Amino acid sequence: MAKDVIILAIESSCDETAAAVVKNGRDVLSNVISSQIDLHTLYGGVVPEIASRKHMEQINQVIEQALDKANVTFDDITAIAVTYGPGLVGALLVGVACAKSLAYALKKPLIGVHHIEGHISANYIENADLEPPFVCLVVSGGHTHLVNVKDYGEYEILGRTRDDAAGEAFDKVARAVGLGYPGGPKIDKLAKEGNPNAIEFPRAKIDGSVYDFSFSGLKSAVLNYINSCEMKNIEINKADLVASFQSSVVESLVTRAMMAVKEMNTDKIAIAGGVASNTAFRDAMLKACKENNVKFYRPSAIYCTDNAAMIGAAAYYDYINGKRSGLDLNAVPNLKLGEK
DSSP states (O other): OOOOOEEEEEEOSSSEEEEEEEETTTEEEEEEEEEOHHHHHTTTSOOHHHHHHHHHHHHHHHHHHHHHHHTOOGGGOOEEEEEEESSOHHHHHHHHHHHHHHHHHHTOOEEEEEHHHHHHHHHHHHOTTOOSSEEEEEEOSSOEEEEEEEETTEEEEEEEBSSSOHHHHHHHHHHHTTOOSSHHHHHHHHHTTSOTTSSOOOOOOOTTOTTOBOOHHHHHHHHHHHHHHHHTTOOOOHHHHHHHHHHHHHHHHHHHHHHHHHHTTOSEEEEESGGGGOHHHHHHHHHHHHHTTOEEEOOOHHHHSSOSHHHHHHHHHHHHTTOOBOTTOOOOTTOOTTOO
């Protein structure tokens, strides 16, 4: 019988300090996340210097908790995995430095993992039947990528945002209407009380790039609407406003996803990233998949936001494919998917 591969994974690309122990890529033995949301809410968004400092304060405790909850020791660990990009460079460096130190001291293999690859791999954790090839739509505060997952570790980017990521647009619109940070969950909640057809906002299309996204124009349209109402002394129905904004984002995401499934000739699609926990988006994707006879995969909410379990899942397939990182591994804040 083959020996189990147990990965200790570390994630620190933004404002969550996370560590997890994952067995054989799909069995999460522990998943510990120390969130900084309450701290950054005071500033209306993530402050990189503060995020890095908090990672340094929390990372050793988080790793100890992950080992304790998994009931394993460092001796049981097969390899150390860590996110090395993309993300905030200072935040990434904390995780990378810690992972390299552990790998060196314990004489364990080191595996650097791409953050977006981690989000895609989050779908493997709870879906035992999911195997490549499939299409994955990664939607978060920093990324909007439509990806053809050809095989484990083999990706083709079909489309991406030309400007704002979808999650970034959520945060900016939430700030504009006074909902505060983080914007995504607050818009999701308030939109349930509004009419998604109350205001006609644009659905941007990119000439010559049918799979690319653009949310900057939509964000500007929302701001212009708010300014126009204020100038005319017209009361704004915030629920209708955010519901209409959210509807535009969701329609842009779902239509491109369904186009990609048909063109890639697959019957499987997955979503990932923080915005993948948005209920309107999940419902719209489920409806479209049922109508088109497509199998729909989505992680639980805990695996949508940044976490280390998804990094451990991705690292397992890198490990069994023989991929290793050297102790010269560095943080790469603008790392492109597919680069190693």
